[in-house]
Amino acid sequence: MxxxxxxxxxxxxxxxxxxxxxxxxxxxxxxxxxxxAVFLGSRSVCSSCGARDQLAVKKLSNRGExxxxxxxxxxxxxxETPYVSAVVDLDGGGTVKGNLIDIEPDPExxxxxxxxxxIYEIAPRxxxxxxxxxxxxxxxxxx
Amino acid sequence: MKMGNxxxxxxxxxxxxxxxxxxxxxxxxxxxxxxxxxxxGVTINDCQALYCGNLMQASxxxxxxxxxxxxxxxxxxxxxxxxxxxxxxxxxxxxxxxxAGLYDMVLCVGVEQMAGAGxxxxxxxGKGIPTEGLLGSGTMPAVFAEAGMEHSRxxxxxxxxxxxxxxxxxxxxxxxxxxxxxxxxxxxxxxGAEMISYPNTKLMCSVNVDGxxxxxxxxxxxxxxxxxxxxxxxxxxxxxxxxxxxxxxxxPDVNTCTRDAAAQAYEMAGVGADELNLIELHxxxxxxxxxxxxxxxxxxxxxxxxxIDEGHVALGGRIPVNASGGLLSKGHPLxxxxxxNIYEVSTHLRGEAEKRQVPNxxxxxxxxxxxxSACAIHILEAPSS
Numbered sequence: 001m002x003x004x005x006x007x008x009x010x011x012x013x014x015x016x017x018x019x020x021x022x023x024x025x026x027x028x029x030x031x032x033x034x035x036x037a038v039f040l041g042s043r044s045v046c047s048s049c050g051a052r053d054q055l056a057v058k059k060l061s062n063r064g065e066x067x068x069x070x071x072x073x074x075x076x077x078x079x080e081t082p083y084v085s086a087v088v089d090l091d092g093g094g095t096v097k098g099n100l101i102d103i104e105p106d107p108e109x110x111x112x113x114x115x116x117x118x119i120y121e122i123a124p125r126x127x128x129x130x131x132x133x134x135x136x137x138x139x140x141x142x143x
Numbered sequence: 144m145k146m147g148n149x150x151x152x153x154x155x156x157x158x159x160x161x162x163x164x165x166x167x168x169x170x171x172x173x174x175x176x177x178x179x180x181x182x183x184g185v186t187i188n189d190c191q192a193l194y195c196g197n198l199m200q201a202s203x204x205x206x207x208x209x210x211x212x213x214x215x216x217x218x219x220x221x222x223x224x225x226x227x228x229x230x231x232x233x234x235x236x237x238x239x240x241x242x243a244g245l246y247d248m249v250l251c252v253g254v255e256q257m258a259g260a261g262x263x264x265x266x267x268x269g270k271g272i273p274t275e276g277l278l279g280s281g282t283m284p285a286v287f288a289e290a291g292m293e294h295s296r297x298x299x300x301x302x303x304x305x306x307x308x309x310x311x312x313x314x315x316x317x318x319x320x321x322x323x324x325x326x327x328x329x330x331x332x333x334x335g336a337e338m339i340s341y342p343n344t345k346l347m348c349s350v351n352v353d354g355x356x357x358x359x360x361x362x363x364x365x366x367x368x369x370x371x372x373x374x375x376x377x378x379x380x381x382x383x384x385x386x387x388x389x390x391x392x393x394x395p396d397v398n399t400c401t402r403d404a405a406a407q408a409y410e411m412a413g414v415g416a417d418e419l420n421l422i423e424l425h426x427x428x429x430x431x432x433x434x435x436x437x438x439x440x441x442x443x444x445x446x447x448x449x450x451i452d453e454g455h456v457a458l459g460g461r462i463p464v465n466a467s468g469g470l471l472s473k474g475h476p477l478x479x480x481x482x483x484n485i486y487e488v489s490t491h492l493r494g495e496a497e498k499r500q501v502p503n504x505x506x507x508x509x510x511x512x513x514x515x516s517a518c519a520i521h522i523l524e525a526p527s528s
Contacts, residue, residue, distance in 0.1 A: 013274060040392050048387040067390065068296055070288030071341035072280040076262060076273075085279035085340070087289060087393050097279040097393040107341055112296045127272045135277050 006130035010122055013135040016041040017120075025120040025134060026062065029094045030055040038093035062118040063141060064090040069112070071105045088116055088138055102139040117141040150241045151366040151374040152523070153248070154183025157356035157483045160323040160474035162258045166353070168200055172254035173212035175355035175479075179250070180213075183359035184369065187214035190359065191246035196223045196233030196253040197478040199260075209252065224478075226513025227427065228382070229253060230356065231481025235519060237360050238380045247365040253483070254355040255476035261351070264514075284348050284428060285340040286514065289394050291430025292342070298445040300433060302342040306333040307451045308429040309347045309471050315458055316468020318499035323352045323474035333429075347429035347471070354476030356483040375489045376524040378412035378506070385516035395515030397431065401438040404518040408508070409440070412522040416440035419462060419522075420504040421491055423484040425511045426469040436464070439510060458499060466491065466499045477513075484509035485521055492525035 012019055018028045030039045032055055037048035040060075045052050069086040084100040098118075103110060116138040123135040156178035163171060172195065180186055187210070195206030201224035210220065225232040230253025237251040264283040275281055294300045310330050316322035328346050336344040366374045383404040388396045409415060416439060424439065426432040436447040441462050442455075450456050456464040467473045467487040470480065488507035490496045509521045 011271065013271060013277065037387065037389075068289045068292040068394070070280070070285045070292060070343075071338070072276070072282070072285050073341070074262065074284070074337070074339045075276055075280060075282060079276035081276070083276055083280075085285050085289065087279070087390060089390075095390040095393050099277060099279055107302075112292070123272065123277055125272055125277075133272055 010132040010134040013123060013133045017134060017136060019134060027060040027094070027096060027118070027136070029058045029060045031058040031093065040094060040096060058093070060094045061091040064088040064116055066100065066110070066112055066114045066116055066138070067095065069100060069110055071107065084110065086138055098136055098138050100138045115141045115143050147363055148242060148244065149363045150238050150377045151361055151363065152358050152377065152485065152489055153361045153366060153369065153374055154179045154181070154185070154359040155357070155486045155489050156182050157321055157479070157486045158354060159321045160352040160354040160476060163256070163353045164258050168197060168205055168254055168256050169208035169212060171256065171353060171355040172197070172205060172209040172252045172357070175254065175357040176209060176213050176250060176252050179357035179359050185248070185359060187216055187250070190218060190248055190250040192219040192221070192237070192240060192249040194221050194223060194233040194237040194249060194251045196229040196481065197255060198224050198226065198229045199255060199477070205254065206252070209254070225517045227425065227475070227477050227480060228511045228513035228517040228519045229478040229481065230483070231509070231511045231519030231521065232382060232517070234358060234360070234482055234485060234521070235380045235382050238377055241360060241362050248359065248361040250357065250359055251482060252355065252357040253479040253481055255478035256353045257351040257476050258353055280340065282340065283514070284343050286395060287428035287431050288340040288343045290397050290434060291428070294430070294434055294447070298448065300448045303330070303334065304448040304451055305342050305429045305433060306330060306344070306347060308426065308432045309333045311451065311457050312426060312465045312469035312471040313346070315466050315499060316472035318497070319468050319473060322468040322472055323350050324468070324472045343428050343430055349427045349470035349475035350472065352474030352476050354474060354479040354483065356479045356486050358482055358485060372526055373493050374526050375492050377521060378414065378524050379408040379520065379522040381407045381411065381520045383407070383518045397512055397514070397516060398434055398438050400516045400518040401435060401510065401512060404520040405439050408520040408522050414506060414522065419506050419508050421466060421488060421501045421507045422462060422464045423467060423469070423487050423507070423509045424464060426465055426471050427475060429471065432464065432469070435510060439508065458501070463501050466496070466501060481509070481511045481519060484511060485523065488523050492523055
């Protein structure tokens with residue numbers, strides 16, 4: 001029997017995905033008060049300008065624009081393919097990577113610059129202790 | 144004649160890249176080291192330090208282990224790891240020491256055993272669950288596919304133009320006996336090969352091979368003492384890392400560190416991109432090569448697609464790129480790649496590249512990047528006879 005019991009609630013797939021006790025999940029970043037650079041997650045020194053203790057917590061937008069993508073056909077064993085690997089610039093700052101879903105994995109169908117929204121779902125795999133994870137996906141949004 | 148503190152490649156060589164599962168990393172490195180020492184006409188007893196580049200066994204003191212096979216003379220050994228820029232970093236460390244006046248002659252070796260390594264990269268690791276396939280892809284083919292798609296987004300670069308890079312480099316490799324493959328790959332074969340990460344098909348991905356390359360480098364004083372007839376002058380040696388860019392947490396910026404390195408290298412060498420006769424650049428994927436035509440300044444931004452369409456970067460063109468066959472066909476043994484590039488350019492500058500010789504080559508540039516992200520550039524000049 002495993003020493004560690006599975007958590008009763010899903011865990012965030014990355015530290016910058018926040019799951020509040022009440023309200024909806026969201027992505028969290030930091031913004032430098034000095035140079036206005038936006039980062040995923042938290043840090044104390046700005047990697048853009050080097051300022052210390054100038055970073056403010058910033059709730060990132062759930063909407064953005066598809067910056068670029070590729071369609072992955074070959075990945076590691078056990079990973080279902082094909083899928084669309086996408087980089088999205090969020091409205092108001094921050095760039096995240098994720099899977100673009102609800103669209104055919106066809107380069108002719110996917111338009112760079114298209115508006116997308118983030119949705120949050122339980123990931124289809126668990127870790128060794130049986131923990132569930134909450135992840136995010138991009139899906140096409142209306143402009 | 145005034146003596147400067149220039150650095151020269153006195154001897155340089157590489158083993159034929161391939162699959163050698165029965166051999167060890169130090170053994171492969173030792174073979175390249177002996178070839179380079181022979182090419183220079185010196186022995187390990189003449190070398191005052193060893194700079195050894197190897198990535199996958201970075202904690203294994205590979206430099207010391209290869210000295211066990213070629214002579215343990217008690218010299219300083221520095222083991223370097225810097226992703227795909229590992230070999231070039233080892234070379235540059237040697238250059239730095241000679242430039243500083245610390246040594247007159249050192250040996251630089253790059254070596255890697257890659258057979259069976261499979262796909263590299265991938266997200267996650269450590270805590271939680273693997274994120275590959277859930278939060279996009281971190282495999283190297285996907286990362287460089289996305290870098291290529293950024294170029295498509297800006298300039299409309301097509302799948303066919305990316306594929307033509309692979310056709311060119313495979314064609315070049317048919318003239319290089321040290322390349323892993325010497326096979327022509329027509330455009331329809333490249334475009335029709337198994338798609339790995341769109342737009343990179345299998346034939347647009349570099350080849351995992353075992354390989355080693357080595358260089359004996361020395362001060363100007365030593366080169367004059369031993370003879371300058373085949374000594375290749377190192378006009379510039381530059382290493383950069385990635386500056387902060389908006390998207391660098393999600394897509395490693397392979398452009399900025401190369402542009403920074405190129406600007407510094409041209410200034411150090413006192414030459415312009417238009418004066419180069421050949422280039423060996425980091426075609427880890429066909430998409431990457433297109434970006435670097437612009438990053439290295441051999442054409443204006445947005446013109447890279449035209450460079451490949453019009454044949455300017457093929458042997459016989461204005462500025463041949465990857466005459467060796469590149470990483471796409473010669474092969475990409477991570478730690479060896481940087482020194483193997485310097486070998487290729489040196490061979491042309493010495494007029495010894497036979498069938499693939501770039502005529503009257505006087506100046507050449509080598510470029511590697513390692514994710515994420517390091518960039519090393521060297522500019523080399525032909526022996527002045």
